[in-house]
Amino acid sequence: QPAERYTWHDEDGREREGLILYALGDLMCQLPQVAFSALGALARVQLMRCSDDSVAIHSVELKPYYAYRRNGEKGTCVDARLLDFRSLEKRIAAGEFESDPELNPAQVKALRKLSPVLEDILPRT
Numbered sequence: 001q002p003a004e005r006y007t008w009h010d011e012d013g014r015e016r017e018g019l020i021l022y023a024l025g026d027l028m029c030q031l032p033q034v035a036f037s038a039l040g041a042l043a044r045v046q047l048m049r050c051s052d053d054s055v056a057i058h059s060v061e062l063k064p065y066y067a068y069r070r071n072g073e074k075g076t077c078v079d080a081r082l083l084d085f086r087s088l089e090k091r092i093a094a095g096e097f098e099s100d101p102e103l104n105p106a107q108v109k110a111l112r113k114l115s116p117v118l119e120d121i122l123p124r125t
Contacts, residue, residue, distance in 0.1 A: 039065075
């Protein structure tokens with residue numbers, strides 16, 4: 001879902017800012033039955049203090065990630081990391097994972113399917 005930045009007036013008539021970041025993902029858990037559960041985003045929100053001592057949103061940056069998981073014996077997780085999705089896209093396009101054990105072929109295939117989904121949700125700026 002898209003982020004929403006909005007303004008409103010409080011009870012004293014002062015203009016205020018708000019930010020809602022919906023459904024950024026789950027940092028710790030992938031659900032195979034939920035489409036795209038390995039895709040998420042981290043948010044960097046910078047605030048600034050104004051001359052009237054109020055606080056305003058200065059900037060918002062969303063960074064997409066791929067929740068990498070490698071299972072060992074009996075399906076137990078032996079490695080879990082958040083990988084920069086845009087960097088992974090570049091490495092896949094360059095053919096870097098053809099012989100690299102970091103991502104298995106199924107994960108590379110899933111990443112290729114996630115790229116257009118991400119472009120719909122979080123276009124490059």
